[in-house]
Amino acid sequence: MNSKISTDPAEAVDVFINRVAFVMLMMSLSFSLTAGQFLVSQSAADTMNNVQTIVMLIAGLSIIPSFWKLKVSGASDLLVGDSYIVAVFKRASVKAFTLTYAFLIFAEISAREAWFEVPAEFYLSGALAFTTAAFSIAFYIFNRSDSEISD
Amino acid sequence: MTHKLENRIRVFRAEHKLSQSELAEKIGVSRKTISTIEVGKFVPSTVIALKLAELFEVPVEDIFSLIKE
Numbered sequence: 001m002n003s004k005i006s007t008d009p010a011e012a013v014d015v016f017i018n019r020v021a022f023v024m025l026m027m028s029l030s031f032s033l034t035a036g037q038f039l040v041s042q043s044a045a046d047t048m049n050n051v052q053t054i055v056m057l058i059a060g061l062s063i064i065p066s067f068w069k070l071k072v073s074g075a076s077d078l079l080v081g082d083s084y085i086v087a088v089f090k091r092a093s094v095k096a097f098t099l100t101y102a103f104l105i106f107a108e109i110s111a112r113e114a115w116f117e118v119p120a121e122f123y124l125s126g127a128l129a130f131t132t133a134a135f136s137i138a139f140y141i142f143n144r145s146d147s148e149i150s151d
Numbered sequence: 152m153t154h155k156l157e158n159r160i161r162v163f164r165a166e167h168k169l170s171q172s173e174l175a176e177k178i179g180v181s182r183k184t185i186s187t188i189e190v191g192k193f194v195p196s197t198v199i200a201l202k203l204a205e206l207f208e209v210p211v212e213d214i215f216s217l218i219k220e
Contacts, residue, residue, distance in 0.1 A: 010181040082196035084184040 009075030012066070014085045016075075019066040021092070021143075025136035026059035031129035038122045088142045095142075096135035103130045154217040160189050163207045163214060178202040
């Protein structure tokens with residue numbers, strides 16, 4: 001049986017974008033763990049490193065099937081098309097950019113004032129964690145289905 | 152004064168005996184896109200509006216209308 005027949009391209013795009021948001025949430029957790037390793041003992045940092053590996057593994061495994069479906073359905077063009085989920089994705093991206101800008105201003109001030117005695121990698125990981133978290137949380141909030149009616 | 156976009160997709164769907172999923176498949180969008188358009192949560196593009204009009208064989212204005220609030 002041809003898989004192109006059984007996979008609806010538009011639905012494949014919906015699933016893929018939802019998985020991207022989930023992966024962004026996992027990446028946020030991963031970057032948070034990287035930043036957190038600078039604030040804890042060595043043994044705790046080692047544990048966090050192991051957790052980080054598991055988190056990234058979950059993220060990778062969760063997106064591969066939907067990425068494959070997207071490829072076989074030939075729906076890649078629909079990623080830039082007009083659908084509700086693409087609109088939500090764009091809206092969440094704009095919100096994440098705005099919040100990240102505010103976060104970077106705060107990070108710049110805290111680094112200048114030396115509020116935390118930590119290396120630059122802490123701020124970089126923190127900024128990446130904040131950006132990915134802001135995107136995924138905004139995506140899930142905008143994508144709530146409270147007013148959706150299905151038949 | 153603001154305007155609200157009203158639509159009669161649900162009515163036309165019922166007339167053509169189409170579920171949201173069937174309609175979505177016919178015009179190449181996801182079911183969620185149709186359901187969010189129906190409840191006014193998502194304003195569709197001109198392309199989607201024209202595809203709906205073509206499918207239901209009516210002018211776009213019969214499906215979508217602006218209501219003054």
